[in-house]
Amino acid sequence: MKSEVLPQIGTIACVGAGVMGHSWATLFALHGHRVHLQDIDDEKLAQASGWIRTAVDLFAEKGLIKKGEIAPTIGRISHTTELDEAVEDADFVMESVYEDYNVKKQVLKEISEVAPKEAILASGSSKLLISEIQKAVKNPGRCIGAHGFNPPHLIPLVEIIPGEMTSDQTVDRTRSLMKSLGKVPIVVKKEVSAYLGNRMQYSVNQAARDIVExxxxSVEEVDLAMSTGLGLRWALYGPFMVSYFNTPSHLIQRYDHSGLVADGLEDHSMLKGKTFDDLVRWRNSKLIDILRAVDRPLSIDSETG
Ligand SMILES: NC(=O)c1ccc[n+]([C@@H]2O[C@H](COP(=O)([O-])OP(=O)(O)OC[C@H]3O[C@@H](n4cnc5c(N)ncnc54)[C@H](O)[C@@H]3O)[C@@H](O)[C@H]2O)c1
Known part of the structure; x- marks a missing residue:
């Protein structure tokens, strides 16, 4: 069968210019896309404009882009309160309005009536079911969830959530776009409320609250336990690899006293071609780098430095 040539994603509309919308717009513009940023509220657009300027300036300050690229990057983002104007020539629409079924359904319905028929309509919802949202959309096969983590122009993870009616082509194109932006897309295999990352985060938040109550x-000690303990390792690998480092015999002995089941670790890409000793050296080296980066150097640093 002849495969269909998919349109390149060039112009992107960001609908909703709050905490997430402005950050998505920044990311797309940094990667050369023309962006139409839309919000019903003029003040939110003005606020977003300031946030975008600060974010792009910081990229230059940190040497990620040249100073001369600041103005062209910001110049790629146009602002409007008119939905039609924002989406009529968009190849991809990133929706970031309030987290409410009625609001999202209404906005995505309107978008689907104006946007080009092959445009992908991505909802940035953090917990709602895409299968429900896409019922309101014309051509629902192009409606998908793309859940980023605040701020999405810096945090690589994006969860891609196909609804029941989402086409495979929409999944592939969304994943390709996200990869081209340097993001790490995970396609959620089974649609559930709060998807993947937030489900884990809710458990941690619940435990934190229980500990304090x-x-x-104290609240501060719980936060400290995370920022000086668990979180440092989680910046490098997740709970299954934590279990592996703590008890490397996981690979041969199923380990589940913490509720974690190690089956599947054998296929973990971090373990491919590496011995346990290689990995420990890598982990320790990265932890020293991270500790220095977060201004918690090892006490020996000050003696040798
Ligand atoms: N804040 C986070 O950490 C985070 C992380 C991941 C996902 N999300 C999800 O992203 C979405 C947006 O969250 P946020 O934190 O950016 O919210 P926010 O309140 O900062 O921004 C929402 C924006 O949407 C605008 N808006 C509301 N109705 C609109 C409409 N009909 N048309 C156009 N714009 C409209 C509002 O004026 C506001 O500026 C939500 O679905 C949320 O669950 C948030």
Missing amino acids: SGIA
């Missing part, structure tokens, strides 16, 4: 530790 039971008088085990």
Whole structure:
């Protein structure tokens, strides 16, 4: 069968210019896309404009882009309160309006009536079911979830959530776009509320609240336990690899006293071609780098530096 040539994604509309919308717009513009940023509220657009300027300036300050690229990057983003104007020539629409079924359905319905028929309509919802949202959309096969993490122009993970009616082509094109932006897309295999990352985050948040309410530790101590302990390792690898490092015999002995099941670790790409000792050296080296980056150098640093 002759495969269809898919349109290149050039112009992107960001609908909703709040915390997430302005950051998505920044990311797309940094990667050369023309962006139409839309919001119903003029003040939100003005606020977004300031946030975008600050974000792009910081990229230059950190040497990620040249100073001369600041103005062209910002210049690629146009602002409007008119939805039609924002989406009529868009190849991809990133919706970031309020987290409410009625609001999202209404906005995506309107978008689907104006946007080009092959445009992908991505909802940035953090927990709602795409299968429900896409019922309101004309040509629902092009409606998909693309859940970023604040701020999406810096945090690589994006969860891609196909609804029941989402086409495979929409999944592939969304994944390709996200990869081209340097993001790490994970396609959620089974549609559930709160998807993947937020489900894990809710469990951690619940445990944190329980610890404080039971008088085990203070709010600040709970936060410190995360930023000086668990979180440092989680910047490098997730809970399954934590178990592996703590008890490397996982690979031969199923380990589940913490509720984690190690089956599947054998296929983990981090383990491919590496011995346990290689990985420990890599981990320790990265931890020293991270500690220095977050201004928590090892005490020996000050003696040798
Ligand atoms: N804030 C986060 O950490 C985060 C992370 C991931 C996903 N999300 C999701 O992203 C979405 C947006 O969240 P946010 O934090 O950016 O919210 P926000 O309140 O900062 O921004 C929402 C924006 O949408 C605008 N808006 C509302 N109705 C609109 C409409 N009909 N047309 C155009 N614009 C409209 C509002 O004026 C506002 O500027 C939500 O679905 C949220 O769950 C948020």
